Amino acid sequence: MTSTGFxxxxxxxxxxxxxFRRILAVAAGAAGLLLLVLTGYLIAYSAPLWAxxxxxxxxxxxxxxxxxxxxxxxxxxIYGAASMIFGxxxxxxxxxxxxxxxxxxxxxxxxxxxxxRLAVPLAFLVELIAAxxxxxxxxxxxxxxxxxxxxxxxxxxxxxxxxxxxxxxxxPASPSSSTVFxxxxxxxxxxxxxIVAVSREFLRSVPISLREGYxxxxxxxxxxxxxxxxxTARTGLVGAVxxxxxxxxxxxxxxxxxxxxxxxxxxxxFLPGQSIASKIANNIGEASGPIQLGALVSLALTLFLLxxxxxxxxxxxxxxxxxxxxxx
Amino acid sequence: xxxxxxxxQPRSLDRRRARTDTLMLRIFQVAAxxxxxxxxxxxxxxxxxxxxxxxxxxxxxxxxxxxxxxxNAIVGSLQMTGLAILITGPIGIAGGVYLSEFAPKRxxxxxxxxxxxxxxxxxxxxxxxxxxxxxxxxGPSGWAGSAALSILTLPIVIRTTxxxxxxxxxxxREASLALGVPVWRTTLYVTVRTALxxxxxxxxxxxxxxxxxxxxxxxxxRGTNAENFFDFGTTMNAMPLVIYRYSSAPDESFQGQAWATxxxxxxxxxxxNVVVRWRTVNSRVA
Numbered sequence: 148m149t150s151t152g153f154x155x156x157x158x159x160x161x162x163x164x165x166x167f168r169r170i171l172a173v174a175a176g177a178a179g180l181l182l183l184v185l186t187g188y189l190i191a192y193s194a195p196l197w198a199x200x201x202x203x204x205x206x207x208x209x210x211x212x213x214x215x216x217x218x219x220x221x222x223x224x225i226y227g228a229a230s231m232i233f234g235x236x237x238x239x240x241x242x243x244x245x246x247x248x249x250x251x252x253x254x255x256x257x258x259x260x261x262x263x264r265l266a267v268p269l270a271f272l273v274e275l276i277a278a279x280x281x282x283x284x285x286x287x288x289x290x291x292x293x294x295x296x297x298x299x300x301x302x303x304x305x306x307x308x309x310x311x312x313x314x315x316x317x318x319p320a321s322p323s324s325s326t327v328f329x330x331x332x333x334x335x336x337x338x339x340x341x342i343v344a345v346s347r348e349f350l351r352s353v354p355i356s357l358r359e360g361y362x363x364x365x366x367x368x369x370x371x372x373x374x375x376x377x378x379t380a381r382t383g384l385v386g387a388v389x390x391x392x393x394x395x396x397x398x399x400x401x402x403x404x405x406x407x408x409x410x411x412x413x414x415x416x417f418l419p420g421q422s423i424a425s426k427i428a429n430n431i432g433e434a435s436g437p438i439q440l441g442a443l444v445s446l447a448l449t450l451f452l453l454x455x456x457x458x459x460x461x462x463x464x465x466x467x468x469x470x471x472x473x474x475x
Numbered sequence: 476x477x478x479x480x481x482x483x484q485p486r487s488l489d490r491r492r493a494r495t496d497t498l499m500l501r502i503f504q505v506a507a508x509x510x511x512x513x514x515x516x517x518x519x520x521x522x523x524x525x526x527x528x529x530x531x532x533x534x535x536x537x538x539x540x541x542x543x544x545x546x547n548a549i550v551g552s553l554q555m556t557g558l559a560i561l562i563t564g565p566i567g568i569a570g571g572v573y574l575s576e577f578a579p580k581r582x583x584x585x586x587x588x589x590x591x592x593x594x595x596x597x598x599x600x601x602x603x604x605x606x607x608x609x610x611x612x613x614g615p616s617g618w619a620g621s622a623a624l625s626i627l628t629l630p631i632v633i634r635t636t637x638x639x640x641x642x643x644x645x646x647x648r649e650a651s652l653a654l655g656v657p658v659w660r661t662t663l664y665v666t667v668r669t670a671l672x673x674x675x676x677x678x679x680x681x682x683x684x685x686x687x688x689x690x691x692x693x694x695x696x697r698g699t700n701a702e703n704f705f706d707f708g709t710t711m712n713a714m715p716l717v718i719y720r721y722s723s724a725p726d727e728s729f730q731g732q733a734w735a736t737x738x739x740x741x742x743x744x745x746x747x748n749v750v751v752r753w754r755t756v757n758s759r760v761a
Contacts, residue, residue: 164658164659167659168577170569171569171570171576171577172573172577172578174567174569174570175570175573176586177566177629178566178570178589178590178593178629178630178633179586181593181626181629182589185596185600185601185604188608192607248506249506249510250506252503252507253510255503255506256503256507257507259503260500260503260504269510269511271752271753273510273511273514274752275748275752276511278745278748278752279514279744279745280686280715280741280744281689282737282740283521283737283740284517285718285719285722286521286718286722286733286734287520287737289722290524291520291524361478364478365478367492367493368496368500370492372499393595396597397595397596397597397598399598400715400719403690404722404723424690427599428599428690428693431606432693432694447599447600451596451597451600454596454600455592455595458595462588
């Protein structure tokens with residue numbers, strides 16, 4: 148087989164393929180590179196702040212004061228992220244506390260009980276919630292949901308437990324127009340589909356034979372879920388909740404619209420506060436000078452590191468999960 | 476052990492277990508119902524508030540016109556998202572193809588990891604990055620807005636492309652290679668072609684995400700009241716920006732416009748997702 152035509156075509160292929168691969172590799176590399184450049188920029192632009200304040204004092208100071216002239220003519224600049232970290236953490240935790248039980252139980256229903264012709268449309272509808280842009284959730288909360296929450300759940304809690312526990316109290320004469328709790332509740336609605344969808348995948352991955360074996364021994368369906376399905380899928384369910392937590396922490400615009408953007412750490416959940424993302428969104432337009440900008444970029448860096456940590460934890464825990472399924 | 480005890484007990488215990496079973500079923504049902512409730516509440520309420528404001532002038536006029544509308548925001552959103560997809564589409568598909576077809580195992584693992592992190596980057600962080608890099612060069616503009624949306628949509632396109640390319644059976648590739656077709660031709664005309672519906676799904680999801688992003692556009696495109704179609708060099712309006720700005724406006728007509736814009740945006744997002752997700756949900760359940 149020494150036909151020149153054949154050899155020629157082989158040579159041409161051989162020279163074209165590495166080029167083709169290289170072009171594709173560059174595209175794949177661009178995405179990874181983007182992440183590194185992003186990290187580099189955040190670190191570089193946050194540097195001016197570290198000249199006047201240490202990272203630890205940035206993370207622990209609750210005040211955020213931008214260059215007010217003192218009586219003696221000097222300017223006072225204090226940048227503290229503590230109150231924003233508080234707002235982000237608390238609203239995200241409220242969201243997870245509400246959404247995790249409902250989402251996991253809902254996913255159990257979809258996987259274990261719902262007939263197929265009901266499970267398919269239900270799962271589809273839940274996933275559609277995730278498709279709605281967050282600014283629309285924000286608008287809904289501002290125009291409708293927020294008021295309903297104020298007069299229902301929030302009021303019930305404040306007028307019962309709130310009488311004893313100060314951080315659940317609310318002034319009945321003038322309830323706040325926006326509160327940390329409402330931001331958390333809105334986040335719960337927004338992360339619910341993620342919890343349902345991911346939990347559903349993990350519950351479905353529990354082998355049917357495990358359930359059959361237990362039910363065959365005389366267990367009811369609920370007992371099989373409690374003793375077999377949920378323990379087997381446990382790590383995956385925790386991963387689902389962590390993923391949702393990451394989403395809640397990074398959520399910007401909906402939270403900005405309902406949390407109230409008030410400075411300081413609120414003394415009650417039913418008072419306005421601020422989150423890391425809402426502070427950046429509100430202040431980036433009027434940032435003047437490298438230090439002020441540096442403070443906002445430092446906030447973004449904090450948020451980025453938080454979500455990065457959560458991503459890492461999720462990946463590690465889900466890796467463990469896949470080993471468990473491989474064994475069983 | 477539970478079960479063994481139960482079998483030895485008198486029947487009253489069985490009855491209690493059956494009752495618990497039914498009770499738990501009801502609880503699960505309620506949870507599933509609560510999971511879908513927000514969708515109906517939201518769609519119903521937005522539609523209710525938007526209907527009176529969905530007039531022709533809303534669609535065809537600009538904010539500064541006598542009868543104000545949001546035409547420049549609708550066009551601006553489509554333009555910036557369209558340009559973002561034009562950028563991320565080819566790069567993302569090429570990157571996804573590389574990761575699934577050619578990348579050495581370790582490179583693929585590391586890249587997947589980085590892209591997963593990219594997917595989780597909060598949109599405000601991506602926005603501030605675009606703000607730091609692009610606004611000093613291009614000024615607040617449609618270009619900067621498109622670039623910010625590109626950063627957010629790129630990982631979605633890469634990831635979905637990679638996932639669907641993996642599902643293409645090796646036998647199809649082998650058949651093509653056995654016929655003497657070069658690797659690049661096999662990849663483009665056989666593998667990518669087979670996976671094309673899935674690749675397009677990724678593009679549609681990325682479009683839907685891009686249309687709804689608000690925070691990055693606040694910093695980069697900023698929004699405007701002027702009519703500036705195709706003028707990417709100036710500040711550009713977008714639907715999410717209109718919703719955000721008008722939502723807290725005291726004037727009722729502005730709020731009405733916010734609801735009507737939300738309705739349009741919601742309709743587009745739901746439509747795009749209904750089209751692509753219906754198929755995937757079905758295939759995953761089967």
